[in-house]
Amino acid sequence: VADKLGENPQRMHDPETGTIVGEQSADGKAGWRADHGHFNWWDWTAGKKGKGGRYGHDYYPEDQTGPHSKYPGDFPWGAP
Amino acid sequence: MGCTLSKIKNRLADVVGEARYELVDGDRYAEEYTRLTSLFPVPGAPVRGPDPVIEEDLSDKPTAAIVERLRSLPVPKDAVVTVLWPYDRVGAKLELQRVIDALDGLWYPGADDVWITDSSHTWLILIDHEEHLAFYDRGSELS
Numbered sequence: 001v002a003d004k005l006g007e008n009p010q011r012m013h014d015p016e017t018g019t020i021v022g023e024q025s026a027d028g029k030a031g032w033r034a035d036h037g038h039f040n041w042w043d044w045t046a047g048k049k050g051k052g053g054r055y056g057h058d059y060y061p062e063d064q065t066g067p068h069s070k071y072p073g074d075f076p077w078g079a080p
Numbered sequence: 081m082g083c084t085l086s087k088i089k090n091r092l093a094d095v096v097g098e099a100r101y102e103l104v105d106g107d108r109y110a111e112e113y114t115r116l117t118s119l120f121p122v123p124g125a126p127v128r129g130p131d132p133v134i135e136e137d138l139s140d141k142p143t144a145a146i147v148e149r150l151r152s153l154p155v156p157k158d159a160v161v162t163v164l165w166p167y168d169r170v171g172a173k174l175e176l177q178r179v180i181d182a183l184d185g186l187w188y189p190g191a192d193d194v195w196i197t198d199s200s201h202t203w204l205i206l207i208d209h210e211e212h213l214a215f216y217d218r219g220s221e222l223s
Contacts, residue, residue: 027090028087028188029188031191033191038210040191040210042188042191048184048185049142049184049189050142050143055189055190055191070124071123071124072123072124072166072167073113073124073168076169077168
């Protein structure tokens, strides 16, 4: 996914630690985001589901969750 | 906000058409978000009910099957609904039928949650980034 983010990716930061908890391309078609207990990634640059697109959710123990996106919309996507 | 606003606007323009939706952003978005989190147990909401009437994992389904599942929900398809993309803090008002028809271009699994409701705020469709569908209906508790 990292090579699909383009020159001006948007980033999501945890404001308490300044840690980057997500990145996405300007059009949102490729990116990743750390959520509570899992890590999401997506690459829809080649097409959507079943048509070349790829995505996934990698799970880990919730007590091992570090800085993450919290609830949807808590932290905004923005400039790097 | 500007970057993600453009992202969702571009999607809407591409798959719905410029004149066929009304953007919901800024204070209007915040008002709708606050209202929905006060009525339904969406992520981050302070309320714990009502329980969903329908709750399904659609992650092994093709998008066409998810679209058909949405068509089957007991809500009027000609209703004008508000769709929120909470990760992007923006929404749009348009006919539910258009949302369903254009779902593949409006919702990106892995990235997006979408919340859909109408002006009555008695029901809510939630499709999350892990492809879980939840349908909430407050109609029975209100009657």
